[in-house]
Amino acid sequence: MDQVKIGICGLGTVGYGSYLVLAENKEEIARRAGCEVVVSHIGTRSVKPEQEVGDTRVSANVFAVADDPEVDIVLELIGGEDLAKDLVLRAVNNGKHVVTANKALIAVHGNEIFEAAARNNVCVAYEAAVAGGIPVIKAVREGMAANRIEWLAGIINGTGNFILTEMCDKGSEFADVLRQAQKLGYAEADPTFDVEGIDAAHKLTILASIAFGIPLQFEKAYTEGITQVTIEDIHYAKELGYRIKHLGIARNTDDGIELRVHPTLISEEKLIANVDGVMNAVMVQGNAVGPTMYYGAGAGALPTASAVVADVVDVVRVMDHPQSAVPTLAFQNDHISDTPVLGISEIESAYYLRIAAEDKAGVLSDITEILGDHSINIEAVIQKEPRDHDAQQVLSVIILTHEIKEAVMIDAIGKIEALEAVSGNVSRIRMDKLE
Amino acid sequence: MDQVKIGICGLGTVGYGSYLVLAENKEEIARRAGCEVVVSHIGTRSVKPEQEVGDTRVSANVFAVADDPEVDIVLELIGGEDLAKDLVLRAVNNGKHVVTANKALIAVHGNEIFEAAARNNVCVAYEAAVAGGIPVIKAVREGMAANRIEWLAGIINGTGNFILTEMCDKGSEFADVLRQAQKLGYAEADPTFDVEGIDAAHKLTILASIAFGIPLQFEKAYTEGITQVTIEDIHYAKELGYRIKHLGIARNTDDGIELRVHPTLISEEKLIANVDGVMNAVMVQGNAVGPTMYYGAGAGALPTASAVVADVVDVVRVMDHPQSAVPTLAFQNDHISDTPVLGISEIESAYYLRIAAEDKAGVLSDITEILGDHSINIEAVIQKEPRDHDAQQVLSVIILTHEIKEAVMIDAIGKIEALEAVSGNVSRIRMDKLE
Numbered sequence: 001m002d003q004v005k006i007g008i009c010g011l012g013t014v015g016y017g018s019y020l021v022l023a024e025n026k027e028e029i030a031r032r033a034g035c036e037v038v039v040s041h042i043g044t045r046s047v048k049p050e051q052e053v054g055d056t057r058v059s060a061n062v063f064a065v066a067d068d069p070e071v072d073i074v075l076e077l078i079g080g081e082d083l084a085k086d087l088v089l090r091a092v093n094n095g096k097h098v099v100t101a102n103k104a105l106i107a108v109h110g111n112e113i114f115e116a117a118a119r120n121n122v123c124v125a126y127e128a129a130v131a132g133g134i135p136v137i138k139a140v141r142e143g144m145a146a147n148r149i150e151w152l153a154g155i156i157n158g159t160g161n162f163i164l165t166e167m168c169d170k171g172s173e174f175a176d177v178l179r180q181a182q183k184l185g186y187a188e189a190d191p192t193f194d195v196e197g198i199d200a201a202h203k204l205t206i207l208a209s210i211a212f213g214i215p216l217q218f219e220k221a222y223t224e225g226i227t228q229v230t231i232e233d234i235h236y237a238k239e240l241g242y243r244i245k246h247l248g249i250a251r252n253t254d255d256g257i258e259l260r261v262h263p264t265l266i267s268e269e270k271l272i273a274n275v276d277g278v279m280n281a282v283m284v285q286g287n288a289v290g291p292t293m294y295y296g297a298g299a300g301a302l303p304t305a306s307a308v309v310a311d312v313v314d315v316v317r318v319m320d321h322p323q324s325a326v327p328t329l330a331f332q333n334d335h336i337s338d339t340p341v342l343g344i345s346e347i348e349s350a351y352y353l354r355i356a357a358e359d360k361a362g363v364l365s366d367i368t369e370i371l372g373d374h375s376i377n378i379e380a381v382i383q384k385e386p387r388d389h390d391a392q393q394v395l396s397v398i399i400l401t402h403e404i405k406e407a408v409m410i411d412a413i414g415k416i417e418a419l420e421a422v423s424g425n426v427s428r429i430r431m432d433k434l435e
Numbered sequence: 436m437d438q439v440k441i442g443i444c445g446l447g448t449v450g451y452g453s454y455l456v457l458a459e460n461k462e463e464i465a466r467r468a469g470c471e472v473v474v475s476h477i478g479t480r481s482v483k484p485e486q487e488v489g490d491t492r493v494s495a496n497v498f499a500v501a502d503d504p505e506v507d508i509v510l511e512l513i514g515g516e517d518l519a520k521d522l523v524l525r526a527v528n529n530g531k532h533v534v535t536a537n538k539a540l541i542a543v544h545g546n547e548i549f550e551a552a553a554r555n556n557v558c559v560a561y562e563a564a565v566a567g568g569i570p571v572i573k574a575v576r577e578g579m580a581a582n583r584i585e586w587l588a589g590i591i592n593g594t595g596n597f598i599l600t601e602m603c604d605k606g607s608e609f610a611d612v613l614r615q616a617q618k619l620g621y622a623e624a625d626p627t628f629d630v631e632g633i634d635a636a637h638k639l640t641i642l643a644s645i646a647f648g649i650p651l652q653f654e655k656a657y658t659e660g661i662t663q664v665t666i667e668d669i670h671y672a673k674e675l676g677y678r679i680k681h682l683g684i685a686r687n688t689d690d691g692i693e694l695r696v697h698p699t700l701i702s703e704e705k706l707i708a709n710v711d712g713v714m715n716a717v718m719v720q721g722n723a724v725g726p727t728m729y730y731g732a733g734a735g736a737l738p739t740a741s742a743v744v745a746d747v748v749d750v751v752r753v754m755d756h757p758q759s760a761v762p763t764l765a766f767q768n769d770h771i772s773d774t775p776v777l778g779i780s781e782i783e784s785a786y787y788l789r790i791a792a793e794d795k796a797g798v799l800s801d802i803t804e805i806l807g808d809h810s811i812n813i814e815a816v817i818q819k820e821p822r823d824h825d826a827q828q829v830l831s832v833i834i835l836t837h838e839i840k841e842a843v844m845i846d847a848i849g850k851i852e853a854l855e856a857v858s859g860n861v862s863r864i865r866m867d868k869l870e
Contacts, residue, residue, distance in 0.1 A: 021581050021723045031648055031770035032580045032762065127578075133724035135578025143562075143570025145467045146456050146744030213466055271709055271730060288456045289568035289731060289741035295706060296727035306724035309581030321756040327467065335466035 003036045004316050007071035007096075009062040009087060010078035011044035014101050014128070016051050017301030018075060018308045029309065033316045041065045043078075066091040073315055075308060076100040085109045092116045092124065097319060099311040101128035101304055107202035107218040110209075114328045123318065123325050125311035130203040131156050131280045133303030134296040135310065140284055141210045141330040147286025149211040151251040153264075153434055154282035155275050156203040158298040159187045159194035160226050160246040164263075165276040168234050168243065174227060186278055196225035197246065197261040204248030207282070208259050212252050212339065213331035217259070220341040224262035233354060233427055236398050237265050240380065242352075242431070243273040249432060256342040265352050265400075265431040272434070283434060291434075345407040350379070352400055354427035355416060359393040363421040367397065370419075374412040377402040394423060400431065438471045439751050442506035442531075444497040444522060445513035446479035449536050449563070451486050452736030453510060453743045464744065468751045476500045478513075501526040508750055510743060511535040520544045527551045527559065532754060534746040536563035536739055542637035542653040545644075549763045558753065558760050560746035565638040566591050566715045568738030569731040570745065575719055576645045576765040582721025584646040586686035588699075588869055589717035590710050591638040593733040594622045594629035595661050595681040599698075600711040603669050603678065609662060621713055631660035632681065632696040639683030642717070643694050647687050647774065648766035652694070655776040659697035668789060668862055671833050672700050675815065677787075677866070678708040684867060691777040700787050700835075700866040707869065718869060726869075780842040785814070787835055789862035790851060794828035798856045802832065805854075809847040812837040829858060835866065 006022065008015050022029065022039055030036050039053075043062030047053055059065060066074055066087055074091040076098055078084055084105045091098050093116065100106065106113070106126045117124040127137045131154065140149070155161050159181055166177040178195065181187035193199045201221040209216045226246050237244050242265040251258040266273050271293060275281040280298030285291050297303035318325040329336065357363045364383065371378060384396040401409075413426045441457065443450050457464065457474055465471050474488075478497030482488055494500060501509055501522055509526040511533055513519055519540045526533050528551065535541065541548070541561050552559040562572045566589065575584070590596050594616055601612040613630065616622035628634045636656040644651045661681050672679050677700040686693040701708050706728060710716040715733030720726050732738035753760040764771065792798045799818065806813060815835040836844075848861045 025581060025583050025723065028583050028648075029581060031766045034762070034767045133721075134727060135574050138573060138578050139570050139729075142749060143573050143745055144741070145748040146460060146464060146741045148460055148463050213463075271706060274706055274709060286568075286741060288460065288737040288744075290735075290738055292569060292729075292731035294574075294727075294729060297725050300725075302723040303725055306579070306581045306721060309723075310578055313580040314577060317761065318753075318759045321759050324753045324756050324759045326752065327469070331466045332469045 003038060004072050005038060005040040005070050006312065007041040007043065007065035007068055007074045008039055009043040009065050009074060009076050011042055011047060011051060012077065012079070013301045014304045014308065015044070015075070015077035017305035018077065019053060021302060021305040021309050029313060033313045035316065037312060037316065041068050041071055062087055063090055066094060066096065071096060072319065073097045073099060073312055076102060077308070081105055081108060085113070088113055088124070089116055092120050092122055095120055095122060097123045097315045099125045099308055099315065101308055103129040103199065103202035103206065107205040107216055110206070110216040117328065118333055121322050123315045123322055124328060125315055126206070127311045128304050128307035130206050131282055132296070132298040132300065133306040134280060134282065134294045134298065135307065136207070136282045136294045137210065139292070139294050140207060141326055144284060144286045144289065147288045149252065150285045150287055151249065152207055152211055152282060152284040153247050153249045153272070153432065154204070154207065155245055155272065155280050156248050156282065156298060157194050157200040157246060158278035158280055159191065160200065161275070161280070162186050162278045163195070164226060164229065164244060164246060167229070167231060168238065171231055173231060174229065195227055197223040200246065200248045200261045204250055204259060204261055207248070208250035208257060210330035211250060211284070212257055213329065213335065213337045214257060214339055215336055217341055220259060222260040222262070222344040226263050229263050230427070232396070233429060236354065236384070237352065240400065241268050242266060243268050244429065245273065247432070255346065256340040258347045259341050260344060260347065263429050265429055266434060270434055345410065347406050348403045349406060350401055350403050350431040351409055352398070352429040352431055355397040355399070356394050356423045357397050358421040359395050360421050363419070364397060366419055366421070367416055370412050370415045371401065374404070374408050376404045376409065376412055438473060439507050440473060440475040440505050441747065442476040442478065442500035442503055442509045443474055444478040444500050444509060444511050446477055446482060446486060447512065447514070448736045449739045449743065450479070450510070450512035452740035453512065454488060456737060456740040456744050464748060468748045470751065472747060472751065476503050476506055497522055498525055501529060501531065506531060507754065508532045508534060508747055511537060512743070516540055516543060520548070523548055523559070524551055527555050527557055530555055530557060532558045532750045534560045534743055534750065536743055538564040538634065538637040538641065542640040542651055545641070545651040552763065553768055556757050558750045558757055559763060560750055561641070562746045563739050563742035565641050566717055567731070567733040567735065568741040569715060569717065569729045569733065570742065571642070571717045571729045572645065574727070574729050575642060576761055579719060579721045579724065582723045584687065585720045585722055586684065587642055587646055587717060587719045588682050588684045588867065589639070589642065590680055590707065590715050591683050591717065591733060592629050592635040592681060593713035593715055594626065595635070596710070596715070597621050597713045598630070599661060599664065599679060599681060602666060603673065606666055608666060609664065630662055632658040635681065635683045635696045639685055639694060639696055642683070643685035643692060645765035646685060646719070647692055648764065648770065648772045649692060649774055650771055652776055655694060657695040657697070657779040661698050664698050665862070667831070668864060671789065671819070672787065675835065676703050677701060678703050679864065680708065682867070690781065691775040693782050694776050695779060695782065698864050700864055701869055705869055780845065782841050783838045784841060785836055785838050785866040786844055787833070787864040787866055788848070790832040790834070791829050791858045792832050793856040794830050795856050798854070799832060801854055801856070802851055805847055805850045806836065809839070809843050811839045811844065811847055
């Protein structure tokens, strides 16, 4: 095998980035892969004037690439779900290997796609779908292969981490930082996928699947965004020695799998608490290796292309013997587990609570009595004057609790909110020791 | 293939740890590997009373394991160089795959061993040889395959990092912390390999080889230990916003490869500056992905076993088609580069200098004049009274410089030490921006 031919579908940021990396690092890649890797066909509606693709064949229809008998490996970099799914299935059914960076596609349609790949004896690789350039799929699927993985937790959305970092460092409000992120190109015009945690939940779904050997179950992931995180909460958390990060957490408990994306208080002592800006990091805890962490750029043209092209090299290596490839979901297809995913009300967590209460005798004791009645142990309490003084004498009561089942906490919060001296909703942010 | 048979040579910390991981995580490993992985033969002079190996066959002679026709994969976990080399070559020549955790063996005899493995069409895997449980060999060799790797820098010796962390946090002297580390089992009775940087140089040699596609050249690694690092230096570094870490640094420059282990000042803002205690971390910078970092336990029975057994699973996957395996040194054997390794006097670095000088007019200007004459630019100067006051009025002058060739700096230091007002040697610690 002297040459492997690549078809790139989609010439956006990642598609053109992959083209550039394959061209720029051509020699290093050939030295590693043992053969030349060339782009022979690009599927894109239009090549932009600033894009330079030499005399590479270009088709307006991406399916022409998937149908091209010369192409060995199709890179699906068009994004979205429906067209991407049709394209990948077409390529797979044509006996072609596929590399994709599409987290939504894998999280939602992965089970079906991987089945088709197994039937056709081809590889579908997706390192770039999670945490951009960080080889975390490889670390979990292969590097941790000796372990029962106990839990993983990641900052897996750069936009959200940028926003929380700026709020923390500069004291700016969410809406202001979001506008800044949009200006810098870190956030989309419609930021829903990022700030509501959907993007992170796609990635977490994939990580949980390869960590625990369960099917992809995006629909069961609990997703809570960062739009409700206030400067006040970030400020109090900092004072108590914590940072608020938007984490994806997956944990293998005796009762089932926890699968949840939400703002989380973590101790500033933890390395991952210091992962700032648009950078990503994933902690993975195995029963043999203990805690590990993987850090790098979670997005961007070249970092994502780095993962796409690493997958290409992996595929090149095993394409003559696809049975030697790492199982797509880390575990052999006939050994996928049916351990259930827990609903969010069933998980156990410690909590940060912020309660707005009138400055009257007995309020704090009413609150702690409710917590006591629910067997919720308190780790710390601080009482604060509000940062912007209003007419009424309203205090902020901050409580850190020990671990308790979420359903119990929700019930207790309901009772606290019903107290006459308590105004508005209780802010509730989960805490994690990452241990 | 229903079952793969493992022979463990050496039943020390890592050997028995690997036995335990293979037993304890048997089911997870089989689900990933697609077949049962069983230990069928152990080579050890004696099984300790607290070690439980069931009815596994035990030979006092490790060569009996390498010669056992039933054994598919030999784990070389006896350590040391000579016997280990004979053992590995025997196994390889018997057509067996080998997994080793032996950094000295690979760094010093790797080229010869890998040649023998290629001739015999078997795999020799060595993830556990670098940074214990962190899958950093995999990350560099496979995860970064799309990149031209520009540099890497790692805290790759837990003992040294523990000592520097304790010195920094508690202000204890080197000798005291070393004794404590020995008591805790973090340091050997003879700590030379760890504190003089030899262990780190072994690991760095391996990392550089797979990063840049050069042969293993341990003899060319520059090695400087941490025995000369003083509390004073750690204190001043901290005051200036830096931490002193014992780093292994490998850099691909236009002039050649830098390969060096030494104490290094790094900004406290860098994530790796916050890697404390016995933990390890390796930063790797690729031209596409940018900076990445890999963190975890660098030693210990189970973390190291985690890497050994992950290698076993990798080997199981490709043993029917070893040509599908990742090239041992990341690059194809016929594409290893002859880029030279630079001598330490040829490298460029920024420096921290601590100069003991009499408190007289003109001393500082004499020093800065010498630096100016050598075209050494100054980034910062602080002048300090000594922490323990002595009779003479001796000041500490701390200077941070910009980058300059080491040979030039050595020359300048010689001239500074010759100044009448300067007493003793100049403390010189390299700095790195890790950029």
